[in-house]
Amino acid sequence: MNTKGLMVVAMLMLSLMAAQGTLPANQRINGKLVWEAFESQRQVLQKSSAVIYTDGKSHVKTAYGVVVSEQGHVLTKASEIEGKTPISIRVGRDLFSEVEVVDIDDQWDVAMVKVKSDQVFTPVVLSEDDDVQQGNWVISNGSSSRSLRRVRVGIASAVTREIKSTSSGVVLGVQLGMDKEDVLEIKKVTPKSGAEKAELKEGDVLLSAGGRQLKERADLLQAMKGKNPGESLEIEVLRGKKKIKLDVELMARPGKPKMTRNDQMSGGENSLSKRRDGFPRVLHHDTPLTKSSVGGPLLTLDGICVGMNIARASRVATFAIPARELREMVTRMLK
Amino acid sequence: MKKNLPELRVAVAMTMAVIGSLAPSLGAKVFPLNEKKVPESMEDLMAIQDALVGSLPRVRKATVSIKLGEGFGSGVIVSPEGLILTAAHVTAGVGKELTVILNDGTEHKALSMGLVSNTDAAMMRITEVGEYPYVEMNKENDYQLGHWIFALGHSGGFDKERGPVVRLGRIVKDSETTLQTDCKVIGGDSGGPLFDMEGQLIGIHSRVSKTMEQNMHVPMREYIKHWDEMEENKFLGDGPFAKRPVKGSGFLGFGSSDTEEGVIVGKVLEGGPADKAGIKTGDLVLGINEQKIADKAALKAILKEKTEGDELELSISRKGEELQIKVKLGKR
Numbered sequence: 238m239n240t241k242g243l244m245v246v247a248m249l250m251l252s253l254m255a256a257q258g259t260l261p262a263n264q265r266i267n268g269k270l271v272w273e274a275f276e277s278q279r280q281v282l283q284k285s286s287a288v289i290y291t292d293g294k295s296h297v298k299t300a301y302g303v304v305v306s307e308q309g310h311v312l313t314k315a316s317e318i319e320g321k322t323p324i325s326i327r328v329g330r331d332l333f334s335e336v337e338v339v340d341i342d343d344q345w346d347v348a349m350v351k352v353k354s355d356q357v358f359t360p361v362v363l364s365e366d367d368d369v370q371q372g373n374w375v376i377s378n379g380s381s382s383r384s385l386r387r388v389r390v391g392i393a394s395a396v397t398r399e400i401k402s403t404s405s406g407v408v409l410g411v412q413l414g415m416d417k418e419d420v421l422e423i424k425k426v427t428p429k430s431g432a433e434k435a436e437l438k439e440g441d442v443l444l445s446a447g448g449r450q451l452k453e454r455a456d457l458l459q460a461m462k463g464k465n466p467g468e469s470l471e472i473e474v475l476r477g478k479k480k481i482k483l484d485v486e487l488m489a490r491p492g493k494p495k496m497t498r499n500d501q502m503s504g505g506e507n508s509l510s511k512r513r514d515g516f517p518r519v520l521h522h523d524t525p526l527t528k529s530s531v532g533g534p535l536l537t538l539d540g541i542c543v544g545m546n547i548a549r550a551s552r553v554a555t556f557a558i559p560a561r562e563l564r565e566m567v568t569r570m571l572k
Numbered sequence: 573m574k575k576n577l578p579e580l581r582v583a584v585a586m587t588m589a590v591i592g593s594l595a596p597s598l599g600a601k602v603f604p605l606n607e608k609k610v611p612e613s614m615e616d617l618m619a620i621q622d623a624l625v626g627s628l629p630r631v632r633k634a635t636v637s638i639k640l641g642e643g644f645g646s647g648v649i650v651s652p653e654g655l656i657l658t659a660a661h662v663t664a665g666v667g668k669e670l671t672v673i674l675n676d677g678t679e680h681k682a683l684s685m686g687l688v689s690n691t692d693a694a695m696m697r698i699t700e701v702g703e704y705p706y707v708e709m710n711k712e713n714d715y716q717l718g719h720w721i722f723a724l725g726h727s728g729g730f731d732k733e734r735g736p737v738v739r740l741g742r743i744v745k746d747s748e749t750t751l752q753t754d755c756k757v758i759g760g761d762s763g764g765p766l767f768d769m770e771g772q773l774i775g776i777h778s779r780v781s782k783t784m785e786q787n788m789h790v791p792m793r794e795y796i797k798h799w800d801e802m803e804e805n806k807f808l809g810d811g812p813f814a815k816r817p818v819k820g821s822g823f824l825g826f827g828s829s830d831t832e833e834g835v836i837v838g839k840v841l842e843g844g845p846a847d848k849a850g851i852k853t854g855d856l857v858l859g860i861n862e863q864k865i866a867d868k869a870a871l872k873a874i875l876k877e878k879t880e881g882d883e884l885e886l887s888i889s890r891k892g893e894e895l896q897i898k899v900k901l902g903k904r
Contacts, residue, residue: 260718260744265754265785270610274617371738372624372722374617392624392740398733499728499759502780523739523756525784538617552784553727553739553756 267379267389267525275388278376281540282386284359286378286533287311287328289350291321295332301378301533302350303545304328305360305567309352312545312567314532315341316512318348326352330384340570343467343486345558346512346547349570361534361542363567364560368520369393369543375522377546377555378533391524397559400550402465402515407487409461409472411437413454421451423474431469431486441474441481461487465515503552513548519556520544526555603769606719620769624722624740627771632675632738633705635765637730638662638682638696639671646725646736646764647672647696648773649706654680654698657795658763659778660687660813663694666805667881672698674705677732686802690811691749692778693794694763695802707765710772713793715751719743723755723787725764725777736764744785751775751789778813817879822901824875824884826851830867834858845902851888858894859887880904 263269272279287302289311299321302313311326318324318338325334335353342348352358369375371393379389410430414422421443426432443451446460447470461470466489473482496505503509510528520535520543528549535544535557544557558566603623611617634649638658645662649655656672663670663684670682680698687694698704715721723739741755755766757777766775766789775789801808807816825844826837837855840847857865860874861884878884880903888895 258717258745259752260742264610264718264742265744266741267754268610274611274613277614370625372621372628372740374621392621392738394739395734395737497728502758521734521737523737525756538614538621551727551758552780553737553758553761 266391272388272390275376275390278536278538278540279386279388281361281536281542282376282378282388282534284329285361285542286386287313287326287352288381288386289313289318289532290325290327291318291323293323293325295325295327295334298381298529300529300531301546302326303361303532303534303542303563304358305349306571307357307360309333309354309356309358310339310567310571311350311352312347312532312563312570313350314510314512314547315343315346315348316510317529317532318350324350326350327381327383328352328358331356342566342570344465345516345562345566346467347545347558347566361536362540363564364537364541364543366543367561368397368559369537371395374538375520375524375543375557376536376538377524377526377530379526379530389524389526389530391522391555393520394523394554395521397518397520400514400516400519400556401463402489406458406490407461407464407466407468408490409437409457409470409485410488413443419452421454421457431488435472435483435485437472437474437483437485438476441476443472444475444480445473446470467515499551508549509551510548513550513556516547516556516558518559518562519547520559522555522557523553524555531555603720605769606716609718620720620740623720623769624738627722627767627769628738630705631707631724631765631767631771632736634707635675635724635726635736637673637726637760638763639673639679639730640664640668644726644729644760645762646760646777648724648765648776649698649704650709650773651706652703654682654700654702654704655706656682656696656698657765657773657776658694658696659776659790660689660692660694660811661778662763663687663696664814665817665881666807670696673726673730675732675735677730686798686804686806686808687814688794688798688802688808688811689814689816690809691790691794692811692813693776693790693798693802694814695795707767708772709795710768710770710774710792711796713791713796715743715746715768715774715791717743717746720769721753721755721766721774722769723753723757723761723764723766723777723789725757725761727758728760737761741787746791749791749794750778751791752785753787753789754785755787756784757787817881819879820876821904822875822878822880822882823904824851824899825902826853828857828868828871835865835868835871845899849886849897849899851886851897851899852890854890856889857886858889860884862887875901 285304291299300317302311324336333352340349410427410432412425414424449460531546548556647656647658668684685695745752825841825846827839835857
């Protein structure tokens with residue numbers, strides 16, 4: 238075959254390869270070249286997305302956080318840092334190891350931590366708009382190095398709405414005596430439960446819950462129905478001859494949550510946030526975050542913070558707390 | 573089944589006419605961002621966002637949820653009469669009764685039509701007369717590697733408050749019978765639509781692989797290629813996405829015995845196909861689909877050629893009265 242013939246064959250092969258080719262990874266929606274167009278939003282993350290570590294070495298991140306004050310208040314996902322110490326935080330290039338937990342909101346699974354430093358921090362600019370229109374770009378913090386925050390992008394996917402708890406219910410954290418049918422007497426208080434925190438005692442008799450008279454066990458279950466872990470219930474008990482009213486924080490019924498087929502399709506426990514439902518309202522977007530990449534700010538193209546990523550929910554969905562609720566939470570926690 | 577065909581043909585002819593009238597407007601615009609390797613500026617990103625937000629309200633309305641027994645999938649309406657494109661593994665057969673849920677929560681009866689079992693293409697139609705929201709199809713097949721696209725679907729099943737879920741991505745790979753994109757899909761999205769930025773249908777969600785960027789869709793060209801056969805309720809191919817019904821797999825649901833008069837119905841299975849159709853013990857079976865039945869062997873010979881879901885018309889003599897009763901065969 239002559240050179241010309243070879244050329245023709247080579248060109249033919251090239252065009253075939255192009256026809257059956259694959260889009261290079263760096264040009265895909267979360268490819269490096271596409272991210273370059275999001276440089277201005279990246280700069281916001283560089284200053285206002287905090288990297289939270291709990292490994293003691295500040296090497297492997299546990300979650301991200303949202304910088305909400307110039308004094309170094311940062312919001313993060315409570316259940317990801319719960320019980321883990323020491324907490325250290327990186328903002329920009331700077332690492333801070335003196336960090337204290339200021340407040341926790343169980344309903345939203347948010348912890349406020351405070352960085353001890355004289356430095357002036359750059360809080361996010363929280364959106365005044367309540368909702369993000371479906372189809373709008375949203376920008377999150379994806380991966381990070383010591384010096385750089387990188388973006389990961391997606392779009393608002395669905396109507397902002399409540400995500401009901403799918404857990405098998407909530408409990409007070411008490412065991413009731415079985416011997417008397419019409420008297421709900423506490424036999425045992427579960428350690429570290431809401432009941433213990435509220436100082437319910439062995440021998441207390443439950444009279445009412447959430448305003449509902451308790452005549453049998455079924456009444457108590459009815460009073461807790463539809464409640465999410467972290468919510469409180471007003472309980473009235475008879476202790477000796479005194480009637481006492483207490484607020485008891487409900488907790489999730491122990492036991493492993495059921496994995497659905499879609500959960501497994503999403504990578505199961507390794508990929509999904511442990512707490513991913515039971516939120517009063519969420520902004521639903523399609524950014525493929527990992528479970529350790531939630532907690533940080535969610536930005537629109539103009540760099541405004543429209544939410545805080547709070548859960549990796551499935552292969553196709555990440556949930557964020559909407560700006561309206563986030564503003565209320567920040568105001569309340571900073572008081 | 574036979575009796576239904578003419579009616580179906582009418583619906584089909586109307587559908588074709590509508591598609592024909594849409595043809596001139598197709599392929600008129602090209603989304604300019606597709607010419608660029610990647611978006612380079614805020615303006616480019618805004619162009620993608622504006623195109624998506626502009627297309628969404630129209631195409632959302634035509635994205636439906638499909639219920640078949642306990643399973644659920646998605647589909648998209650492509651004609652005002654309610655012709656729907658979906659995936660073969662969602663309809664799982666020809667002539668099956670399904671339920672279509674529109675975004676407002678209203679449920680409509682539907683019937684599955686033809687399918688291609690080796691590529692996962694399938695067609696179905698809403699059987700209730702009405703005027704339904706529908707999308708345009710990209711019949712030019714001008715979608716290419718790197719084009720920006722978006723997916724809609726009822727991920728995880730119908731949720732009225734949430735509505736259909738939208739995801740953005742690009743075409744990652746394009747082969748004759750499969751489009752791969754980085755638009756993430758999941759269970760419940762199957763059969764849902766993939767659109768170009770003009771909101772024209774370019775594919776239907778089929779399956780996923782392990783990584784986030786392995787989302788497979790049946791390209792529009794596969795539907796166009798087999799359009800007529802699918803309209804004629806044909807089961808095409810022997811692939812993994814739907815199982816071809818096996819001859820002899822259907823059953824009537826009654827016992828019978830040969831007598832001097834002919835075949836007499838014995839015990840009728842409660843809740844079985846014959847029971848539902850109103851056949852009673854003691855009925856004399858004279859014929860099936862205009863073929864005379866002389867004995868049990870003749871009855872068996874007919875059933876051997878039929879499959880579950882087929883409809884038979886039985887000529888019955890009951891106390892001297894002659895009745896015509898239609899029975900839809902159950903699964904043996």
